[in-house]
Structure formats: C-alpha cells, structure tokens
Amino acid sequence: MTLWEKMKASSVLGGKEGVISLAVLAAIIFVVLPLGVDIFRLNLIGKYLTYAFVAVGLVMLWGHGGILSLGQGIFFGLGGYAMAMFLKLEASDPLSTKIQSTPGIPDFMDWNQLTALPWFWEPFKSLPFTIFAVLTIPALFAYIIGYAMFKRRVGGVYFSIITQAVALILSILIVGQQGYTGGVNGMTDLRTMLGWDIRTDSAKYILYFVNGLLLFGAIFLSKYIMSSKFGMLLLAMRDKEERVRFSGYDVSNFKIFIFCFAAMLSAVGGAMFTLQVGFMSPSFVGIVPSIEMVIFCAVGGRASLVGAVYGTLLVNYGKTVFSETYPEMWLFLMGGLFIAVVMFFPSGLAGIWDKYATKYGWFKDKVAPAKKPEVSTSEVEAPAVLTETMTEPTLTPDSTGVVSKQVTRKKADANAAIESNKLRGAEA
Amino acid sequence: MFGYSMAEIGNIVVMQGFSGLSMFTVLLLMALGLAIIFGQMGVINMAHGEFMTIGAYTTVMLSKVAATYGFTNYYFIFAILIAFGLAFIVGYFIEFVMIRHLYKRPLDTLLATWGLSLVMQQIFRSTFGAKEVSAELPEWMLGSFQPTPDIDIPINGVFVMGLAALVTFGVYMFMFKSRWGLRVRATVQNRTMAGAVGINTAKVDRVTFALGCGIAGIAGAAFTTIASTGPTTGTLYIVDSFMVVVFGGAASIVGTIASAFGIAQAQSVLQFFMTSSMGKVSTLLAIVTILMMKPEGLFASKLRK
Numbered sequence: 001m002t003l004w005e006k007m008k009a010s011s012v013l014g015g016k017e018g019v020i021s022l023a024v025l026a027a028i029i030f031v032v033l034p035l036g037v038d039i040f041r042l043n044l045i046g047k048y049l050t051y052a053f054v055a056v057g058l059v060m061l062w063g064h065g066g067i068l069s070l071g072q073g074i075f076f077g078l079g080g081y082a083m084a085m086f087l088k089l090e091a092s093d094p095l096s097t098k099i100q101s102t103p104g105i106p107d108f109m110d111w112n113q114l115t116a117l118p119w120f121w122e123p124f125k126s127l128p129f130t131i132f133a134v135l136t137i138p139a140l141f142a143y144i145i146g147y148a149m150f151k152r153r154v155g156g157v158y159f160s161i162i163t164q165a166v167a168l169i170l171s172i173l174i175v176g177q178q179g180y181t182g183g184v185n186g187m188t189d190l191r192t193m194l195g196w197d198i199r200t201d202s203a204k205y206i207l208y209f210v211n212g213l214l215l216f217g218a219i220f221l222s223k224y225i226m227s228s229k230f231g232m233l234l235l236a237m238r239d240k241e242e243r244v245r246f247s248g249y250d251v252s253n254f255k256i257f258i259f260c261f262a263a264m265l266s267a268v269g270g271a272m273f274t275l276q277v278g279f280m281s282p283s284f285v286g287i288v289p290s291i292e293m294v295i296f297c298a299v300g301g302r303a304s305l306v307g308a309v310y311g312t313l314l315v316n317y318g319k320t321v322f323s324e325t326y327p328e329m330w331l332f333l334m335g336g337l338f339i340a341v342v343m344f345f346p347s348g349l350a351g352i353w354d355k356y357a358t359k360y361g362w363f364k365d366k367v368a369p370a371k372k373p374e375v376s377t378s379e380v381e382a383p384a385v386l387t388e389t390m391t392e393p394t395l396t397p398d399s400t401g402v403v404s405k406q407v408t409r410k411k412a413d414a415n416a417a418i419e420s421n422k423l424r425g426a427e428a
Numbered sequence: 429m430f431g432y433s434m435a436e437i438g439n440i441v442v443m444q445g446f447s448g449l450s451m452f453t454v455l456l457l458m459a460l461g462l463a464i465i466f467g468q469m470g471v472i473n474m475a476h477g478e479f480m481t482i483g484a485y486t487t488v489m490l491s492k493v494a495a496t497y498g499f500t501n502y503y504f505i506f507a508i509l510i511a512f513g514l515a516f517i518v519g520y521f522i523e524f525v526m527i528r529h530l531y532k533r534p535l536d537t538l539l540a541t542w543g544l545s546l547v548m549q550q551i552f553r554s555t556f557g558a559k560e561v562s563a564e565l566p567e568w569m570l571g572s573f574q575p576t577p578d579i580d581i582p583i584n585g586v587f588v589m590g591l592a593a594l595v596t597f598g599v600y601m602f603m604f605k606s607r608w609g610l611r612v613r614a615t616v617q618n619r620t621m622a623g624a625v626g627i628n629t630a631k632v633d634r635v636t637f638a639l640g641c642g643i644a645g646i647a648g649a650a651f652t653t654i655a656s657t658g659p660t661t662g663t664l665y666i667v668d669s670f671m672v673v674v675f676g677g678a679a680s681i682v683g684t685i686a687s688a689f690g691i692a693q694a695q696s697v698l699q700f701f702m703t704s705s706m707g708k709v710s711t712l713l714a715i716v717t718i719l720m721m722k723p724e725g726l727f728a729s730k731l732r733k
Contacts, residue, residue, distance in 0.1 A: 068535045148720040157472055157534055158723060161670050162716055168667050169712045176705030287667065291542055298539060331550035338543020342536045343529060 012220075012227045017357070021306045022219070029212045039201045046208040046276045048316040049215055051076075053269025055297040055308035056218050057262030062294070063302035064226060065258045066238030067155065071145075071163030072266045072293050074170050075138040077285030079267025081174075081181070082137060084280035085121060086130035087190035087198075088182075106187070112179035121180075127194060134271045135264055142263035143256060150252035150259075155241075164287055171286035186281025190274065198275055211272045218265050219305050225261070234258060295334075298341050301350025310349055440700060443580075448696025450585045450654045453592040456688040457647030458665055459672035460599050463684045465640035466673055468603075468616050469633065471527055472538040475545035476669060477662020478552075479641040482518060483511035483648020484657040485556055491563040491652075501566045504649070508591065511645040519641025523634045531633070545662065552659040562656035569653065584653040595646055600681055602639075612636050671715050676725050683727025691715065 013019050033045055054072045062068045094103040100110040105117050123129045145166065149159055174181045182188070190198070197203060225231050237244045237251050245251045274280045283289065292315075300311020315337070323330045345351055432440065458480055465473045487507040494503035522544065530537045569587055572580040603609040614622040615632045623629045651657070672691055676683030691711060699707030719725070 068538070070538075149723070152720070152723050154720075154723040157466075157470075157538075158674060158719075160472075160535065160538065161674055162719060165667060165671055165712055165716050169709050169716070172705050172709050172712075176703060176709065291539075294539065328550070328554065331546045331553075335543040335546030335548075335550070338546065339526065339540050342533075342540040342543070343526065346533075346536070 012223050025306050025309060039204055042208055043204050043276060046211050048313050049211055050269040050273035051293060051296055052215055052309045052312040053218055054266040054293045055312045056222055056305055057265035058294060058297040059302060059305050059308045060222050061258055061262040064234050067255060068160045069163045070160045070290050071167040073285045073290035074167050075263040075266035076270040078138040079134045079270030080274045080280040082130055082133045083271040083274040084187040084190060085124040086127060087193060088187045089125050091189060091191045108182040109179055114179045118180055134267050138263045138267035139260045142260045146256035146259040150255040167287050167290050171282045174282040174285060184282060186279055188279040190278050199278060207276050214268060222305050295338055299348050301348030303347060304350030307348055307350030441697060444697045444700045445693060446581050446585060448693045449589060451696060452689050452692035453588045454647055454651050455668060455672055455692050456592050456685060457595060457650055458644060458669040459684050459688050460596060461640040461643035462669050462673045465637055469636055470534050472534060474538055474542040474666060475548060476644050477666040478545045478548040479515045479519060479644035480648040480651060481552060481662040482515045483645030484651050484661060486511040486514050487649045487652040488561050488563045488657055495564055500564060504566055508646055508649045511649040512642045515645025516638045516642035520634055520638035523637040527637060528633060549659050558659060560656040560658035563652040565653060588650045588653050591650060595643060674725055675715050675719060677727040680727040683725055687726060
C-alpha cells in the first residue's frame, strides 16, 4: 500500500475526507498564512490558534463527551500563568531590577511590599519544572473537580454552573492577590526564555510554527482517542449514559479522563499564549473568556476537531476586525452569533460543510451521513446509534480495509446523530 | 478576636448582617425568578441578570419622570409594577422567539441566552449610555432606625425586605395553591401527559418563563435602592443567583430563601473581616465544596432518579 492508501484506510484520521481536511488545515496554517500575512498579523493568528487548543479540548469534552465545562479559562489561565511565572522570574534578574527596594523579585511583588519570593514561586525558576507544571497542575486540578463531581454523578447543567463558579473564584483570587499574581494587570513585560528573546520577529515565527505543530499534535491525539474503543464508549456514554453504566463500565472514570485531557490541552494553549503574546492576565481566566471559548467550538462544530480550529480563527478574526472598526456592533454580532449558531446551526461550520459535501457527493468513498433527523425524533433515533456504537468494541477495529470502513461508517452515523441527540447529559 | 471587643463584634455582625439583608433581598428576588425558570422549567437563563437590569433602568427612568412632575414620594410603587410588567413582556416575547425551540436542549439554552445577554447589554449601552445611573429614592425611604447608638438600620432595606417577603409569598401561592401553578408543575413533570389532559403546555411554558423574568424585573427595582445601575449590572449577579438556586435545591422555595440568606450573609460578614474579594472567594469556595458533597443542594426534594 502506498502512504496515501494507508492514510486513507486509517481509522484514526477518519478516511479520505479526514485526511483531506487535515491537509487543507495544515496547508493554511503552515504555508498560506505565513506567506500571506505580515509578522504582526501572523502573531495575532498564533494567538487565536492558542485558543484553538481549548476549542479542540471542548470538542472532546462537550461534543464527544456531552459534558459542557464553562471553566476552560481556568486551565488556560493555569497553563498561561505557570509559563508566565517562569518568564517573569527570568525577566526579574537582580541586574534589571536593581532599582527596586528588593532586587531579584518580580516588579509587582516589589510594588506590593513583598520582600522575598513566595515559596510556590521558587520551583518556577526551572524550565523543566515549568513545563511539567503546565501539563500536570491543570490536569490535577481537573482531576479533583472531576472526581468530586462525576463520582457522585453530578453532571450536565450542574457541572457547567460549578465550573463557572470555579472560574469566577480563580479570577477573583488572581485579581485580589496582587502581590503573588500581579493582580488585574497580570504578568507583563516578559522577555526571554532561557536567554532567547521571545519578542523578536524570528522568535515569533518559530513560536508560531511550534504552536501549529503542537496544535496538530493535539488534533492527532484527539483523533487517536476518538478512534479507540474508549472513544466509541465516550460517544455511547454521551447518548445513553445509563446503558453504558449498566454494561459494566465506570462512566465517571471516562468523564474524569476526558475532562483532564481537555484541561491539559487548554493549559498547553495557555502556555503558548503567554510565549507568543508576552503577557498573561486574569482577563483570560474568568467566566466571559470561558464562555467565549465554548462559542469558538460551537461555531466550528462541536463535534469536529478541524472545525473547531476554523471556528476559533473565524470568530477571533471577526472580533478583531469588527471591534477595530465598529466597536458598538461587535457585541450585537457576537450575541447574534451565539443565538444563530445554537438555534440554526447546532453543528456549526462542520455541519454546514457536511451537508453540502454530501448533497453534491464530493466524497464518494464515504458513506453519506443519514438524513439528519429532526430534533423531535431523537427519542426514536437514539437506540439505533447506541446499539451500533456499543457493538463496535467487539468488531476488532484493526486498520484493515473492510472493518475500518465500517468503523468510519459508524462514526459518520454517530456524527449525524449528534444533532438529534442534543447533549442529553443535562438531565442531571 | 481580630482586635475587637465582643460587644463591637456583636455590633459589626448586626450591621453587616443588615447590609447583607439588602443583598439578600436582591439575590432572593433574582433567585426566585430563576428557581421558576431553571428549577422548574430546566432552562438555563444566562440573560436573567439583564431582565433585572430592565427593571432597574425602568425604575431609574421613572424616578427621573417622577422628579420632573413631582410625584417622587410614591413613584416607587408604580416602578415596581411597571418593572415587573416590562420584564414580563420582554420575557414573553423571548420565550416565543427563542426559548421554546430549545426546551429539548437545556445546555444550548445556556449559550443562546448568553448571546441574548450580550445583545441586551449592548442595547442598554446604546440607549442609556455606558455610565452608571441611579434612582432618586422617595424621602420616606431615606434615613434609618437607630435601636442603639452603634447600630443603624436603613429604612429602604426594611422596605425592600417587605417587598421580597410579599413576592416570595406570591410565588408560593402561585406555584402551590393556584390552578396555574398546578398546570406549571404538571407540564414540567410530564409534558405529554399534561397535554393529554387538556393543558395548553405551550402557553404554560410561555407564562412561566415570562413570570420568572417579571420577578427579575422586581429584583431590578429593589436593586436601585442599594446601588447604581449600569449596562453590565446583571452579569455581576448572575453567577451568584445560579449558585443560590443550585445550593438551595433547584425546585424548593424554602431552600432558595435559606441559601440566598446564607450566601448574602456569609459574603457580607466575611467581607468585613477579610478583603472584599477574599470574602467572596471564601463564600463561593465554601458553596462549591458543599455542593460537591451534597450535589442536589441543601433542600432537595427526595426523588428517585
């Protein structure tokens, strides 16, 4: 088999259509944009792409897991702050802070009459620890929240509201504890990473590409998870949680895992954000950014990983353009977008694409998704989806041609059923 | 303790308790509306705060009109009624245009109403300006009682508490003693069956939602007595209101009252002894911790699930 055939047959990438959509996205991110726009705009796009990590995490958590977290800003912020603490310490060497009353500590600590570095700042002097912290602290945090909630079968709306409250708590805490966190200004004036100046144009190019590669890593990892048995069970759990539980699976563990996974992705996004933008502030942690991140994901298509990236780029680009030219109009547009996407395009851009791609038969090798059932018929449709997804694990999903095609088909059907089975995790 | 004598601490607790009471009334009125919309209907109305803002702006505007025509002394009573009416009408309209299409997707109501709240905020900003405005209170509402020299209790707080008590009683009567309430509860529990016995469920939904919004409008009128109103006033209270409803147990009026009281008091008293932000953080943290241990809230009705 040639590489192309191998890729086409791979159930991980999602068949021919999946490979093409990834290739198009890769071309846009790695070729078209870097060649087409100047470094200022590219840096801006790099910033948007860091939000895409959150959106990809939300696709896994919300689109595939049926769990809507309104607190992804928490993890974005934790990752971002961890990275910012490292960069801030490096920027606060005794030489450049010699005018302070206590040289060698970050400037905002000096302004707040702190005379020594707080103990929890100490480990952030090391880059390996910082990277370790970016990956583990948010995941640990998510584990604690997830364990406390999912083990007691709290879900749906209650989970959303509690994560929202946690986002509020964290943002108030960051703003309130000026001496430790830089308060409302956040951590600004970040310059170098291990002596490498992150503010130069070449650094910005490099960081943009690193960011893009990491984003693709996140998408591949998510696709891999989705194509595994776990991914199938996740879908089944979203649609009929009780049945999966009665089949002997511990549903709460699935939820905790996927919540931690989404948290980790968000944190990587946050760390890349800090590196590319050069500061971190509580305005990326609270309720408003957390909900906006959900809309990035919803606009792209809550069940489509690639769609989430486009959704993030589109909404943020729109935000930049409109808030520059018509600041008044922006809130109307943003609000209208929320309403329109939810009411008229529940599966977002990806849904619109699917509809037309199917209509004109652009991807013949792929089985056409079944006619999308109306929401009202969801009760009738749900068991059919469930039986298919449930029998899947016995099918030995090897990457051999026939079976993988069936897998693809089941995934397509399951995707089509997303509209019908609207997130019934909310039954609380 | 904290460098105060016991008597002083007693006074501080009483005073902070009373300032907490005005917050309690606003939270209670907000949460009563939400308890109907979210607790009964299952709709997550993120624009609930904006319905409160409608009520608040109505009161402020009426106070301006009243000042011009010289009926400042009794405009507040009308303001409450008109605030209720306006919020009710807007809620009725919103239910018809938007919410009724989303009953099967509760999490999506959250996003759609969040969008609605953004639009409404911008409408407020374009109409009334970005500046905060405040109502002129009638003379009889100013001033305070002073039972002891160290304690003074503002009259407007007492008035608003009376209002909250009245509304709570009204909601209780409506939900549990009237035919309408019976229909609402029937529709919520089993829509198909309620329809089968001849209840117009679509109409019940619409009126229930509008009623919840109307009560938020009253909360807005009450809000003008304690603070000034701006376009983003509603968002300050929305998370707290949801916490009140969830904490108290979604469908319980007693629970809503108790948790609104507890949350408002805890915040108010803690804010005196810590910084304002730490008071809020510790209150919210306590609620989240308790909710993790008791997910159905304090006064959850015992249901098999």
